[in-house]
Amino acid sequence: MNLTADNVFNIDKPIGWTSFDVVKKVRGITHIKKVGHAGTLDPFATGVLLVLTGSQTKLQTTFTDLRKVYVATVSLGSQTDTGDYTGSVISEDTVPNMTRAELESNFGSFVGDIFQVPPMFSAKKVNGQTLYKLARKGRTVEREPHPISIFSIELIDMQLPNFTMKVHCGKGTYIRTLAEDIAVSVGTVGHLTALRRLAIGEFVVEDAESITTFEERWKSCAA
Structure with a gap:
């Protein structure tokens, strides 16, 4: 493991943690002051989270712009205020x-360059x-598509x-919103019950x- 301050760590984010929780933990383990991440994952989601340290934080946009792969499980018949199982049924x-x-x-109408309205429960401003x-x-x-x-x-x-689907997408895609939109397209409502990010560019979950x-x-290498 490279013990310098400039790194890109491929972390498998555990369920229940925010992306910032992971950043905070890595900062505490490594004692590197400058730590960030590329691509927020919701607390209920798991999978690839790129944690950047030192000078690599300057490349955050470069990593965020990479293509992503997700596997998501959708439950049809009920919609929640958050778009996932952690919310209240509305x-x-x-x-x-x-x-x-x-x-x-119905998937075909969502493949390609499309417009998507970001969910209220998102970090978008x-x-x-x-x-x-x-x-x-x-x-x-009101949110602009x-x-x-x-x-x-x-x-x-x-x-x-x-149903469970595998999605290859670009930056800024909200899988929760995609799940809701697909549900509407088949004549019902829906929400996510599981979400796992399999890849960001060449960084895959098998290596996380x-x-x-x-x-x-880290402690073994630092000893």
Whole structure:
């Protein structure tokens, strides 16, 4: 392990941790003052989180701009205020009886260069105000659709009311919103029950380290 202050660490973010929790932990382990990350993951999500230290933090935008791969599980029939299972149910609807082919046929309209409205529960700012902070106060503001790129959506499994998909996408894509939009396209509502980031560019989850393993290796190399 490179013990210099300038690093890119591929960390497998554990469920329940914020991206900043990981940054704070890495800072505490390494005692490197300048630590950041490239690409926020929601607390309920897991997978590849690139933690940047030292001069590598200047390349944050470069890493954030890389293509990403996710695997996401969607539950149809209920919508939550956060777009995932951690939120409160705000809407329910029947789940249509459909085949895999019928579900997959709806994916095509979301592949390519499209526009997506960011969710209220997100770190995006509108008029200088962070959306999730407004959402926690029960406020909703109008959000402008922003351009995103989705390169492919693959159906991995379907056992209604749930299905799992693999998404290759560009920066700024909200998988929670994609899940909700797909649910609407098949005539119902939905939310995410699981989300795992498999890759950011060439950084893949198979090479990612858990926080525990990272700490053990760092201390071993520093000894």
